[in-house]
Amino acid sequence: MTTADLGRGRRVGVPSTALFTDQYELTMLQAALKAGTAGRRSVFEVFTRRLPNGRRYGVVAGTGRVLDAVENFRFEPDVLAFLREKGIVDGATLDWLAGYRFSGDIWGYPEGEVYFPGSPILRVEGSFAECVLLETVILSILNHDSAIAAAASRMSSAAGDRPLIEMGARRTHELAAVAASRAAYIGGFASTSDLAAGFRYDIPTVGTSAHAFTLLHDSERDAFRAQVDSLGGGTTLLVDTYDVAEAVRTAVEIAGPELGAVRIDSGDLLLVAHRVRQQLDELGATGTKITVTSDLDEYAIASLAAAPVDSYGVGTQLVTGSGHPTASMVYKLVARAESADPGAPLVPVAKKSTGGKTSVGGRKWAARRLDAYGVAEAEVVGTGEVPEELAGQQLLVPLVEGGEVLVREPLDVVRDRHAAARASLPLSATQLSRGEPVLPTEYAPGASGS
Incomplete structure (x- = not known):
């Protein structure tokens, strides 16, 4: 199996990424299939609750590799044989996995962009079944690459x-x-x-x-x-x-x-x-x-x-x-349909446990508010309608539509984007002394911060 690597890169052989996952993704799938909830339309988002101690901003990196991984997430015969031999899931689930192809939509911050606590840097939409399987591989890539890119940016x-x-x-x-x-x-x-x-x-x-x-x-x-x-x-x-x-x-x-x-x-x-x-x-x-x-x-x-x-x-x-070898990103269900009916409305969902691991429900947009001099002054996150004054500053862009990858960018474009994004931040962003994120994350009316 081959795939076009990002931008300037050559075509290289890429094996299936289906086993770059945790077992509980498959056991959740099995239980949801049996319960009749696997087909519910769902929205998952990737974000981090905090930046590494003392860091002023994060860097989105690995998006291109995520898109490759999604394209190559296929349960091939030898993979299905392994799952069958080990008794990890039942026959009905194996039959479902044999035909797996992600057919949903993915939106995200453009690769190279900066982010802050609560920024919804990636949004994955589709059925619960097809979205939940991607959690581990997406986090594996984004957590590693974003951590390295942030260190590289500081250097x-x-x-x-x-x-x-x-x-x-x-x-x-x-x-x-x-x-x-x-x-x-x-x-x-x-x-x-x-x-x-x-x-x-x-x-x-x-x-x-x-x-x-x-x-x-x-x-x-x-x-x-x-x-x-x-x-x-x-x-x-x-x-x-x-x-x-x-x-x-x-x-x-x-x-x-x-x-x-x-x-x-x-x-x-x-x-x-x-x-x-x-x-x-x-x-x-x-x-x-x-x-x-x-x-x-x-x-x-x-x-x-x-x-x-x-x-x-x-x-x-x-x-x-x-x-800081990880960006501590998480992949959380933030909205799901009331039923498996394709027209069923979405309802916000969120973890509300104590201990600092709460999250914000609802399908989110994000925008970066600028001051009178064109310098970023806040990361604004919300649900529902985007305020008119922020409509031109939205950060999420379409990456996958109906399972088809929309974006293939040369690395030089991504590199230049990061340089521009960093330059748009307040000057204190590049200080190496420990400090708080250079931009506050503000939640628009209708959403509340974690």
């Missing part, structure tokens, strides 16, 4: 005009690494070291050598010469295997003043970068750039703002969400 904001390289593949699951590269690109990273991400999503890839390459050779000089002979003088030479100052001298001797860049991967990066810049200039390599790596996060990047650094390589902290 790219801290980096300013200096490019960022995603290089976290060795710090996470091999498949998560590809998704993380995609999310990082949306958040503002310029390239990745992961070739699978480059192949699948057409993200620019970079990479030259590690310390092992230097250690392989009899001397650092031999290693540098081998790399320059192979990759040319515009390559990036790693200069901290032994003595940095000696390595820089050797690098310029071999590659000449046209040496592309040097990479520093250890030590006091602020101090070492200044020394290396001075040395490069004295050697005539004034155009040679400096790349720094070594467990960077947004705070370390911000601390290097005054350093003569040209680019950053980020791994562990990026692919783990810089301390």
